Amino acid sequence: MCCHCPREADALLQFKAEIENYTDNALVGWTTGNRSTYCSWTRVICNDELHVISLNFSGLKMIGRLGPSLGKLEYLEDLDLSHNFLFSELPVEWGRLQRLQTLNVHDNFLYGSIPEELGLLSDLEVLDLGSNKMIGPIPKSIANCTKLRYLDFSRNILMGPIPREYGQLVNLEYLKFLTNSLTGSIPSELGNLTKIKSLDLGMNALEGEFPVELASLSELNCLNLGTNFLNGSFLTVESTSWSQLERLFIDGNNFSGGFPRAVTAMTALRRFYMFNNEFTGGLPENLGQLANFREFSFRSNQLDGELPDSLNNCTQLTMLDAASNRLTGTLDPLRNLSLLSDMNLGSSYRSKSITYENLRGHISDLFFNSFTGTLTDDVILQWPLLQHLYLDTDAFTGLIPKAMGNLSHLKDLLLNDNDFRGPIPAELGKLSNLTILFLQNNELSGPIPTSLADLKSIQQINLSNNSLTGGIPPEFGGLVSLTYLRLHVNALTGGIPPELGQLQNMVYLILNSNNLKGTIPASLANCSSLINIRLSNNELTGTVTQIDFLQLRSLESFSVNGNQLVGGFPVSVYSCTSLKLLDLSSNGFSGELPDNYEYSQPVLRDLRVLGLSSNKFGGSVPGWIWKLPELQVLDLSHNLFTGVWPTNLSGLEGFSRLEASPDDAWVSSSVNNNDNLTQVEGAGRKLFDEISIDAKGSRLVYEYVLTTLISIDLSYNLLSGRLPYALGALRGLTYLNLAHNNFSGEIPQVFGDLLGLESLDLSANYHTGKIPAMLTTISSLGYLNLSYNFLEGEIPTANAFSTRYDISSFKPGNDQLCGAPLETTCVVQNSNASVSSATLGAPWSELQDGTFWRAFEIGTAIGVVIVLGTLSTIPFTRRWLLHPQNSARRFKEAGPRGPAGAYEVRHTHVLLLLGL
Structure with missing residues (x-):
């Protein structure tokens, strides 16, 4: 027995004492009772002198801390603690392990700084601290470990520069600093690492130019510089020594200039990602020399010209992402690439945070390509293994090739935003693996093929903005995986198939702007996952009360405006607690709006948009409408509502905010249905919809995207009484339209508190008194209509108010108004008249004292x-x-x-x- 043996056994037992949990009964036999046989303990290897030389605890799911005890094992050569749940700092005592050759603590929860003492391990060949929570700078002392072959500090929180001293590690083969917060430039001294095979510096904050000294690293197999802030030209030299380079990632930087010509000589290259940079010019004609090319992405640059014909020589190519550049020409250079499985030449997907690890299926929206010509069957048949085909936002014309139906591996087919004409090929129904079919924004015509009902894996269908005719195939009710069906802006006829009610996974049903007739099927209530139902601008009849909204608890948007629907307000919609938009406008609905007195809690608390305009609703406006805390668009115009405004509007919290919610808002647009706003549904889902309002003297259409609209429109009703002072608390208002009612009394001075107001229409009422001087303080007020009232006195002149608007803002009506822009000049009044004028401008409540009314009675009699x-x-x-x-x-x-x-x-x- 060696003299050190008891001390080494005790060191192992002290290590075990810090471990709270582990698997495989790995340390069960480690006890004081058999400490003399520690060399036979599991995971322990000793040499002939009974010294511990190797400990391997990888993947035991050990939970605990690392104490200094293992620093006593002075003969230890290999220590592997990777893939566990160890929480502690690295013990500085490990710097005593002079014989240590391998130290692997990869994938734990180690924190703190990297000990400088590790630089004392002169025999160290493998140092792996990757995937932990280490912070601070990279210690320069590690440069003393000149035998290092493998160094991994990746996926930590290390900061500061890469030490130039690391150029001394001439035996290094793998250097991984991926995913940290390193800054500064890449040291030119790394060009001394002549044995380096993999240099991974991606996902940091490195800046400056790429050092030309690294072009001489002849053993280099993988170079990753992706997602940094590197700039300038990449590879200014005509040639490199990278004859063995297979993987080159320079994506997500600020590299500029022309395509790096030296790349074309790297004949071993398999994967080259240069997307999200600022490269300009054309692709080199000799690009086809890269016969081993498998994946090539140059998306989101400013490259122009045509694809080089030599690409046909890259017959091993499986992925080509050329989207969002300025390319032109045809796809003939791709005719021989039969192994292509992922091709993106378009711009449908949008993502600003792309790395080479999540490349597939994402692009940025910087510049669009302009490929032209037609797709022929011969071209399509050259890509039998294609899985992802993105040819959106280009300029393809002609028919969609029937040969598309032979791409049996195809999962995503995006041909939207082109000029394809003619029918949708029935052969597409043979694509049994297809999950996404986007054909929107073309000029397709004819009926929707019933064969599309054979796409049993389909999840998203978008055929909108075409000229399709005929009915919606009832067979679509069998597409049980379908979550997203957009057929809007076509010329579809017939009814909405009741069979669609079988689609229990349906999230979006968008059928607006067609010629659909008949009633809304009650079976849609079975689609309990529905978030958005848009059936507006059709010829639908009947009622909506047959829909059991109790089953649609996830519904966020329900729009049926512009139909011929009748009946009363659907009371069961109160159960849709997630509802954000409800638009029943431009129909024939009638009756009074029911109050929600039977509900114990306020209903529709998330409602942001309520559109009931152009119907025959009557009676008083129910109290629950004035208590919707998130409401930002209220349109009750063109109805028969009566009664007065409530004096308490504190429940309208959404109108009181000076800024709209950052998550949900609106932007003005003309009437369009451009699906460029639409994302492929999934993470980051947003509710896209439209609402139209009367403002600024015209009808405006708003799309539900990211900006501000806060509006109230009660015009063309029979509302009466005085406008409440509580309106001044709705400080977020941008549009207020109360025209064509029976409102009376003076315009409240508190309107001056609505500092964001852009449009105010109080025309065709019975308002009296003077125009409030406070209106002059609203600098944003671009549209004002006070005509057809009984206002009097001088039009205010402060802040150019009297010259900001033309005569139509005040006339016809208001015969007693004077001053610019009217031709009537105001008469200068004496002091007594001035007092009378001031009295007339006072609030109505201030005139209700006895003195005034006694004077009024005497004056009236006279x-x-x-x-x-x-x-x-x-x-x-x-x-x-x-x-x-x-x-x-x-x-x-x-x-x-x-x-x-x-x-x-x-x-x-x-x-x-x-x-x-």
Whole structure:
């Protein structure tokens, strides 16, 4: 027995004491009772002198800490603690293990800085600290471990520069600093590592130019510089010594200039990723020399010209991503690439954070290619192994080749945003592995092939924005994996098949802007996963009350505007607690809106948009509408609502915010259905929809994307009473339209608190008094309409208010207004008149004191006597007052519900009061 043996056994037992858990009963036999036989303990290897030389605890799921005890095993050569759950710092005592050749603690939870003492391990050949939580700088002392062949510090939180001293590690074959926060430039001294095979510096914050000294590393097999801030030209030399290089990743930097010509001589190259840079110019004609090419991505640069014909020589190519450049020409250079399984020449997918590890299926939206010509059967048949075909946002014309049906491995087919014409080939129904079919934004015509119902793996279908005719195949009800069906903006006819109610995984059902007729099938309520139902702008009839919204608890958007639906408000929609948009506008709905008094909790708390315009709803506006905390668009216009505004609007929290939610908002646009806004559904899902409102004197359409719209439109109703001062608390309002109602009294001064207001329409009401001076403080107010009211006094002049708007903002009506931009000049009044004018401008509540009304009664009596006397003595005056039609003729344009008729009625009432 050696003299050191008891001490080594004790060191092992002390190590075990720090471990709380492990698998495979690995340390069960480690006990003080058999400490004399420690060399037979599991995971322990000793030499002939009974010294511990190797410990392998890899993958035992050990939980615990690393103490200093193993530092006592001075004969230890190999220590492997990788793939466990160890929480601690690296013990500095391990610097005493002078014979250590391998130290592997990869994939744990070790933290703290890397001990400088590791630089004392002069025999070390493998040092793997990767996939931990180590912080701080890379220690320079490691450069003393000149026997190192493998060095891995990847996937930590290391900072600072790469030490230039590491150029001394001339035996190094693998250097991995991937995924840290390293800064500074790449040391030119790394060009001394003549034995290096893999240099992995990706996913850091390195900057500066690529050092030309590294071009002489003749043993290099893999170089990863991806996702840094490197700039300048890559490889300014005409040639390199990289004859053995198989993998080259320079993606996600700021490299510029032309395509690195030296790459074409790297005949062993298999994978080359140069996407997300700023390369310009064309691709080299001799690119076809890379006969071993397997994967090539140059997406999201500024390359132009045509694909070189020599690409046909790269017959081993399986992935080609050329999207988002400025390429032109045809696809003839790809005709011989029969092994292609992933080809992206378009721009449908959008992602700003791409690395070579998650490349497939993602691109950025910088520049679009312009490939032209037609796709022929002969070309398609050259790619029998194709799995992902992205030819979207290009300029292909002609028919979709029937040979597409022979691509039996195809999973994703994106041909959207081209000029394809003619029918959808029925042969596409043979693609049994297809999961995504995007053909939107083309000029396709004819019926939807029923053969598409054979795509049993399909998850997403988008055929929108074409000229398709005929009905929706009822057989689509058998596509049980379908989550996303967009057929909008076509010329489809017939009814909505009840069979669609079998699609229980359906999330999006978008059928708007077609010629669909009939009723909405009640079976849609069986699609319990539905988030968005858009059936607007069709010819649907019947009611919506047959839909059991109780089953649609995930519903966020329900839009049926622009149909011929009738009946009452669907009360069961109150159960859709996730609902964000409800648009029933432009139909024939009628009756009163039911209140939610039977519900113990407030309903529709997430509702952001409520559109009920252009129906026949009547009665008072129910109280629950004024308590929707997230509401930001309320449109009740063109109905028969009566009653007054509530005085308490504190429940409308969404209107009180000065900024809309960053997650959900709206942007103005013309009426369009461009699916470029639409993502392939999945992570980061957003609710895309539309709402139209009356604002700024016209009808605006808003799409649900990321900006701001906060609007109230109650125009063309029978609402009455005074506008409440509580409106001033709705400070987020951008559009307010209360035109063509029976509102009366003065315009509240608190409107001046609506500092974000862009459009205000109070026309065709019975407002009196002066225009509030506070309106002049709203600098954003671009549209103002106060016409057809009974306002008086001088139009305010502060902040260029009187010159900001033209006459149509104040006329017709308002005969007692004066000042610019009107032609009527204001008369300068004496001090007494000024007091009277100030009194008229005061709030209605301030005029309700006894003194005012006593003065009013005396003045009225005197006025009546004077008028009666005048009328009895001047027949001409009496006839003029008895026949006011001519004087009111210019007010008749507003129609029976406008102020023209009201203006005449008021004259009649005055005469009746006078007894004439």
